[in-house]
Amino acid sequence: MFDKPRSMDPREYLMRVQSVSTNTPLATVEAIVKHQFLAASEAFKNNKSIEISGLCKFWFNVKKAKISLVSQERKLSEWEKRVSRETSPVKLNYLQDRLNDCKEKIEYLKSQLNESA
Numbered sequence: 001m002f003d004k005p006r007s008m009d010p011r012e013y014l015m016r017v018q019s020v021s022t023n024t025p026l027a028t029v030e031a032i033v034k035h036q037f038l039a040a041s042e043a044f045k046n047n048k049s050i051e052i053s054g055l056c057k058f059w060f061n062v063k064k065a066k067i068s069l070v071s072q073e074r075k076l077s078e079w080e081k082r083v084s085r086e087t088s089p090v091k092l093n094y095l096q097d098r099l100n101d102c103k104e105k106i107e108y109l110k111s112q113l114n115e116s117a
Contacts, residue, residue, distance in 0.1 A: 069113065
């Protein structure tokens with residue numbers, strides 16, 4: 001096995017190692033990993049747990065979700081303040097993206113927590 005370079009993302013490293021060890025093109029391995037995690041993300045929208053065969057089982061953790069919701073709401077407030085002060089179109093676009101991501105996370109967490117109640 002190879003030693004992971006410090007500068008390389010663990011996900012990227014694992015995909016490269018898998019590609020070499022199975023003699024599969026890196027693009028194919030990347031596509032499979034991307035598909036698996038997109039499917040897992042979609043499955044979590046409707047379920048409290050998912051299992052990826054050969055990897056592990058993931059559970060929605062209500063306690064962590066409540067903590068994360070508080071954190072995301074705090075971040076949302078900060079992003080909104082920064083958006084209102086920004087004048088540069090490039091930075092404004094970046095901030096709008098972060099703001100939208102934060103809103104999506106909050107919406108997801110609230111929907112999962114409402115189902116848990």
